[in-house]
Amino acid sequence: MDFTLKIWRQEDANAQGSMKEYKVTDISAETSFLEMLDVLNQNLIEKGEDVISFDNDCREGVCGTCSLYINGEAHGPKKLVTTCQLYMRSFKDGQTIYVEPFRANSFPVVKDLVVDRSAFERIQQAGGYVSFNAGGAPDANAIPIAKEDAADAFDAAECIGCGACVATCKNSSAMLFVSAKVSQFAYLPQGRVEATERVLNMVNQMDNEGFGNCTNTGACEVECPKGISLENIARLNREFLKANVVPK
Amino acid sequence: MTTLNSKIPEGPIAQQWENYKAHTNLVNPSNRRKLDIIIIGSGLAGAAAAATLGEAGYNVKVFYFQDSPRRAHSIAAQGGINASRNYQNDNDSDYRLFYDTVKGGDYRGREENVYRLAQLSGNIIDQCVAQGVPFAREYGGTLANRSFGGAQVSRTFYASGATGQQLLLGAYSSMNRQIKAGKVKTYNRHEMLDVVIVDGKARGIIARDLVTGKIERFGAHAVVVASGGYGNVFYLSTNAMNCNATASWKIYKKGAYFANPCYAQIHPTCIPVSGEHQSKLTLMSESLRNDGRIWVPKNIEDVKAIREGKLKPTEIAEENRDYYLERRYPAFGNLVPRDVASRAAKERCDAGYGVNKAGFAVYLDLEDAIKRLGKDVVKERYGNLFDMYENITGDNPYVTPMMIYPASHYTMGGTWVDYETMTTISGLYSIGEANFSDHGANRLGASSLMQCLCDGYFVLPATISNYLNEDIHTGPIATDTADFDKAEADVTGLIDKLFAIKGSKSVDYFHKKLGKVMWDKVGLSRNEKNLKEAIEEIKVIREDFWKDVRVTGKSNQFNNELEKAIRVADFLELGELMAIDALNRKESCGAHYREESVELDGPQKGEAKRNDKDFTYVAAWEYMGEGKEPKLHKEELTFNAIELKQRNYK
């Protein structure tokens, strides 16, 4: 297969960026999207040009590192997969493909397609944990947890922190991401103890980081590679309301 | 010369850890805040250690090359984590987990470490549950278990097929709490490129800021390497793309011995290579072997028809299938340890029975399980793995068996450490997959997560005070000294040298070439001739690399090519040490299979043959300088709590 690629190039955070055109030829359908970019980069090296920077690591869809906006969609056209799990068979031979970074004010570009998502870190640090020191934990089976609750907590905990939800949202809202963490703990007895503080601190930090408001368009859920459900946002809202009425 | 003192505590094996803790030197809480610790790595081992040392009151700095600690390679672990909780009431115990791990490692691990690991395994699960890790549960609300290779009990805890992710997020959350508390500081997108030794002690590191390219100095009273394994030396592996050996290699060159480098695990169940473009191989979790059956056709005509697309595997009748693991190992069947399963797959494919076009694949079939348990149960257990498989290959495993083949996965070898996880350099520790660890010559499934968390949550936090107690009056470590100057100049010199080559071939070109030599000659099956050739070939590739590599971009910016070049330069040296070690070990043990050392007759005929008389030791290699032969040190292994026996899974 042959493709025309229009790729965002930007020297560093302060530089002006622009779309540049490249061609790749003879790509097999079994090649992953990132492997196709590897091929392109090898071609660039042969010509002595600077390679296209893009973030990636596990290439198994779970580390959340890859973050490409492909033909106007976060992680490309295929649903429920990350960019690294996208294969060229999802494209048509001869197609023109636009590749951009995940864009949001809170995710400044580092170089080319690489962005800085450290805002997510600070939200997690604000409350995404159970306060508990290593050692001295009670027997793991001491607190039974209903199978469905554990499964629901797991579904929320599957968020990989990629930021596709933010990149997709017209307001650059981080609600889906934050709600996933809040929900995971809300389903579990271990998490209930600090539920009030957690939701207030995390939401507060989210606002400080400059993420936009959620206006319930549901676009995030559609593009989320892990199928994190909008119900989590509803739950976050309930937790947030509850936290605000409970006197501290 | 450093002598290898593994510092095993006094007393019977079951009491050693308690004895150790009762007698070790402590640092009182008010002194801990005067002490700085650097940790390289934010995977399970590094994050767990950072959180726990932060909780204890030390000042911790954590370095990792990803943008977030949560993206460390540990995130990708799928299947589960072992613990001897005996929740399933199937006669499990600390002793049995210990026994299985030593036996699984083919009696090449240090038994005292393994015993401690088994004893602490239950606490890990308690700790993770307390953090809110959503392990799978039974209807009654208790924790669920599955079984894994090399064990006859069900002791593996799991969170669907994303156990590593959930455990790492647990450790990450605890670390985040300490970041908020000001006890842990993280340095993302930073790569450690050397350790700084002052008066024989590890006192800091040199790191490159991967965004600005700036070379920076950091001082600390102790340095902990938790940088993971070196499976990517094979180029294609199940490891994340950026996993590398640089941290472990740099400390080797500064005097930390490297132990058993040739013990590299080839995992039996990975998606086979599909073409030239391939950048990595995807693991299909070992947990699938619980319910899956591995086979190839019995008749070579069927193999041909399958390769030509004229026959489907589902059309082959039961009696025409060769379930070769069940045939050869009736007691363990599909659950034999990884090394055994991998070699058996290679044996069938080498004999011509491989089922994909290239002839390098066998079937992993869940049809019986779907019939027995129903599609829903299978989906609940393995749904995300099936989806992943279908997404990559385009085949639906609910309908047709998966195709799998062995791939490089995990490295048992690593930096030599004593019982306290200290290397041969004072104040320098190595934990997690980076050390030579507890897995002997072969790691059992679900035992790495256990070891990483055990090292991070329990072992290192309990042992590091024995060293740091001498530093309570030292004061902060200055970095404006000659030792730091020299280390920094070495790093800058290395980078300049790489850019100056301006050759014609990419870094990947050399990495692929090295990987091919490693796979063909230092892989699943090794012999003297091939190993000697490999050593020569690697030297040639290395020389070529230093003459002809082309590193594009600049040093003062984000530059993945430069990062890769530094890592591949180290792999090109490590690969040679692996071959040297493999050549030295003239026995077959665990993942290390020497064709010259097999059972010639008896019931074990054709199986790997260990040589306990000559090789019951850990091979710890000392760096002697560029171009010089490394020096071998032996840590003799003694087994008191367990009888040294030939492994038998028949």
Ligand SMILES: Cc1cc2nc3c(=O)[nH]c(=O)nc-3n(C[C@H](O)[C@H](O)[C@H](O)COP(=O)(O)OP(=O)(O)OC[C@H]3O[C@@H](n4cnc5c(N)ncnc54)[C@H](O)[C@@H]3O)c2cc1C
């Ligand atoms: C696909 C897959 C599935 C697996 N499944 C299982 C399983 O089910 N059960 C099990 O027990 N084990 C499993 N394993 C093995 C297990 O995941 C690993 O052995 C384990 O996670 C290693 O953890 P670690 O903390 O030692 O290192 P890693 O998680 O590899 O972390 C290394 C850290 O070091 C940092 N680092 C490395 N070098 C440098 C440097 N020079 N400078 C700065 N930072 C550096 C990295 O940024 C990273 O943060 C699996 C492995 C793979 C590949």
Ligand code: SF4
């Ligand atoms: S909620 Fe979904 S899209 Fe958003 S960060 Fe998590 S996994 Fe990515």
